[in-house]
Amino acid sequence: MNIGVIFAGGVGRRMNGTAKPKQFLNVYGKPIIIHTLELFELHKDIDAIVVACLEDWIPYLEELIGRYNLKKIKKVVPGGSNGQESIYRGLKAAKEIANGEKAIVLIHDGVRPLIDEKTISDNIASVEKHGSAITCVCVKETVLVVSEDNSISEIPNRDNTKLARAPQSFYLDDILECHSKAIQENKFDFIDSCSMAQYYGKKLYLIEGPQENIKITTPDDLYVLRALLKAKEEAQVFG
16 A cells, blocks of 8 residues: 655745745645645555644645545644654554555655656655655755854765655655654654654665755745746647
8 A cells, every 4th residue: 555645734934924824825726735635646556645734724625625626635634743743643644544554655745746656656666675765856066064163064975965855755664663763762853754764774765856846935936836837837738
């Protein structure tokens, strides 16, 4: 079983005070979260979807799920106080859905609506082969590692450097084991699932995703998303 675990618990503080959380902002006639969910809904190998959502916005999300006829969404759960807790709640819901069946989970940001069918397929294939899949893109500019005094301590070789994005995918029991250890050790500051998995000794394998797989965080990202969606639409029409 392959389950998409989509977290949409952010409030979008860097969106300059919009009335709605960023995942519910409309782009090309539909909310960003729906663009994202439809990618998983339409993929033939995704069996179920869980969404961790801001609790006050769950009724609105459920209304959207009905309006856009998303049949694979089996559970919507309240998000937590941070991303790590939101993911954990989504994973626990995925465990209930799997009902004892061995499952792969694809953990994805609700505000990354520009992945594609191949990225989802490559994630599933990598977990089946290696046990993990961290979607990444190549670094196109120089990366600087900076010390506390704001001096440059290291300039990594770009050939050996990638940017981690999403989905980040694992066997469900493996990543839940990491979350359980983190809770036992009172560690709640992991920035993402791959950071947690590496900390607890899991070997991580990369798959390359599309460069446009950006996270919508600031108004600038929203403008880029609109431009990329327009470009995709025009490519379908004009080739």
